[in-house]
Amino acid sequence: GAVVSQHPSRVICKSGTSVKIECRSLDFQATTMFWYRQFPKQSLMLMATSNEGSKATYEQGVEKDKFLINHASLTLSTLTVTSAHPEDSSFYICSARKSTSGLTDTQYFGPGTRLTVL
Amino acid sequence: AQSVSQHNHHVILSEAASLELGCNYSYGGTVNLFWYVQYPGQHLQLLLKYFSGDPLVKGIKGFEAEFIKSKFSFNLRKPSVQWSDTAEYFCAVNAMATSGTYKYIFGTGTRLKVLA
Numbered sequence: 001g002a003v004v005s006q007h008p009s010r011v012i013c014k015s016g017t018s019v020k021i022e023c024r025s026l027d028f029q030a031t032t033m034f035w036y037r038q039f040p041k042q043s044l045m046l047m048a049t050s051n052e053g054s055k056a057t058y059e060q061g062v063e064k065d066k067f068l069i070n071h072a073s074l075t076l077s078t079l080t081v082t083s084a085h086p087e088d089s090s091f092y093i094c095s096a097r098k099s100t101s102g103l104t105d106t107q108y109f110g111p112g113t114r115l116t117v118l
Numbered sequence: 119a120q121s122v123s124q125h126n127h128h129v130i131l132s133e134a135a136s137l138e139l140g141c142n143y144s145y146g147g148t149v150n151l152f153w154y155v156q157y158p159g160q161h162l163q164l165l166l167k168y169f170s171g172d173p174l175v176k177g178i179k180g181f182e183a184e185f186i187k188s189k190f191s192f193n194l195r196k197p198s199v200q201w202s203d204t205a206e207y208f209c210a211v212n213a214m215a216t217s218g219t220y221k222y223i224f225g226t227g228t229r230l231k232v233l234a
Contacts, residue, residue, distance in 0.1 A: 004161075032219065043208065043224045044162075051219075093162070095222075106152070107222060109162035 002028050004096050006110035013084055014118055021079045021113045023094030029074035030096035034107060035067070038091040050077055084117045091115075120145045120213045124225035131199050132233050139194040139228050141183075141209030150212040151192040152222070153183055157205045165207075168192065179203070201234045 003026040013019050023033060032051050036044040048064075050056035050071035058064045066088075068080040077096075081088055091114050095107040125140040143149065153165040166177025173185040183194045192209060209225040 034221065043226045044222075046221055046223075049219060049221060057219075095162075105220075106164055106167060108164075109154075111161040 002096070002098075002106075002108040004030075004094065004108045004110040006094055006113050008113060009111060010114045010116075012116045012118065015085055016083055018080055018082045019084055019115060021081075021092055021094075021115075023077045023079070023096070023110050025075045025096040025108070028096075028098055028108075030077075030098060031074065032097045033071055033077040034095045034097070035069060035077075035079050036093045036095070038093055038112070040091075044093060047079075081115065084115070086117045089115055089117045120211070120223050122209055122211050122223050122225040124207075124209055124228050126228045127226065128229050128231070130231045130233065133201055134198045135232075137194070137196040137199045137203070137230070139207055139209075139230070141192045141194065141225055143190050143192065143209075143211045143223075145190075145211055145213045145223075147214060150220075151183075151185060152210040152212065153177065153181070153192075153194050154208045154210060155205045156208065156227075162208065165194070199230075199232050201232045203230060204232045205230060 005024045007022045035047045038044045047062045048056045048058045050069045052071050056069040071077040091112050093112040095109045097105045097107050121144045123142050151168045154162045155165050156162050165181050166175050168175045168185045176182045181196050207228045210222045212220050
């Protein structure tokens with residue numbers, strides 16, 4: 001199968017600091033990666049889509065300057081939450097897909113990162 | 119706007135009971151449909167998917183789903199649930215975004231609790 005890992009699994013930080021979350025595809029090359037946010041007892045909300053080597057496409061309402069996404073290689077994407085505030089506390093999940101267009105491709109999900117901002 | 123709705127937010131069943139979880143979507147183009155499961159403390163795992171062909175799709179762990187185009191539905195079923203099926207189930211549609219690529223739109227999820 002296709003395995004996606006995330007690091008760290010949990011992070012607690014002080015308000016105003018920046019936090020970086022890594023997403024790696026372990027056994028396949030991911031031309032496209034996605035970042036989601038999941039609030040308690042709610043669904044996954046897509047934040048942004050990133051293709052390797054190009055700028056991420058952010059969903060409406062997501063601040064690109066606050067949530068920096070870098071997809072530097074075919075196996076690694078990073079999400080940096082800049083100047084984090086308590087309202088950014090959430091569960092962040094990444095997924096990876098093998099193709100860029102994605103009609104018939106499946107997304108494979110990482111285990112998620114629990115961010116708590118004090 | 120594209121959307122996915124799951125009607126049952128919480129379902130409680132006894133072991134061996136039959137399960138059907140509803141999923142309806144709102145999207146006019148070509149769709150691919152998925153059901154994912156999230157066991158407690160674990161990541162999302164693919165249960166099954168529909169791209170084309172036979173509208174009755176069989177997945178892992180005895181799950182199946184039926185795509186009914188006229189009803190815009192993709193309901194998940196299992197004839198006899200087990201305690202280990204306790205999890206949260208998400209329906210998703212793979213729809214074209216304005217960027218020209220495809221992205222998932224998730225339903226709100228259904229929490230299933232199976233009583234031993």
